[in-house]
């Protein structure tokens with residue numbers, strides 16, 4: 001899995017913006033983005049439709065091969081029953097125009113028993129409709145509850161949670177828990193929904209390094225071993241900057257300065273959600 005991908009939340013919500021959003025995702029693929037995150041929730045299927053159109057155009061144009069892309073989507077908790085999960089997955093596959101979703105996540109915990117969701121996810125892997133399954137917004141205790149349900153079937157491949165310089169809570173116990181089990185943490189809202197891009201102190205430090213504040217925020221998140229970030233961007237300059245952040249290596253002085261500006265957690269706090 002690449003360490004940096006593209007988010008699509010807020011895409012597919014307005015018909016008038018669809019062409020620009022398809023163009024942005026196409027541009028992202030042409031630039032080299034390979035991991036793209038979406039969900040049936042985003043624009044109630046609209047973001048998957050945007051992504052599907054962009055993928056189809058990119059494949060037709062020869063910008064990328066299907067096997068180079070890593071497409072992530074998510075099932076709504078209210079659909080995540082034994083029967084509802086495969087039905088939702090089929091609807092997502094249709095909107096995406098794909099035969100397989102590379103990683104399919106339970107968006108957050110809902111009222112259906114986890115047992116049913118895990119069984120449904122493992123059955124989807126067995127049928128080849130998804131390559132892997134995982135979860136999102138699961139705290140350490142949720143992961144502990146999930147672990148014994150996995151049995152001998154395919155295991156949970158990732159946990160997507162809110163992690164940024166502004167929200168470092170998962171670094172306390174969740175990230176170590178996932179790391180010990182070789183499970184990647186996918187950091188959502190890694191620029192705090194754009195807020196870190198205009199953070200003055202971060203901007204000053206970034207400027208000294210010849211970076212933008214958003215790039216420094218992203219480099220800081222993916223500097224943690226086992227973390228993948230999925231910033232959302234539509235603007236071309238943002239797409240470029242964010243992709244370039246994937247190759248940045250921050251030295252110990254910079255990481256220490258970032259710890260001073262945004263201290264790591266000292267105790268366990270409940271997982272934050274957006």
Ligand SMILES: NC(=O)c1ccc[n+]([C@@H]2O[C@H](COP(=O)([O-])OP(=O)(O)OC[C@H]3O[C@@H](n4cnc5c(N)ncnc54)[C@H](OP(=O)(O)O)[C@@H]3O)[C@@H](O)[C@H]2O)c1
Nearest residue numbers: 007008009188189190191192193194197214231232234235
């Ligand atoms: N699993 C979950 O429950 C969950 C929850 C939230 C998000 N997510 C996923 O994570 C993705 C990312 O999170 P997010 O969209 O909430 O927030 P984000 O990626 O932290 O921030 C996105 C915002 O930052 C702006 N931005 C991006 N790059 C920038 C740059 N280089 N300089 C300045 N501004 C920049 C974007 O502007 P432009 O668009 O105008 O370029 C957009 O307004 C989502 O799109 C979604 O796929 C998952």
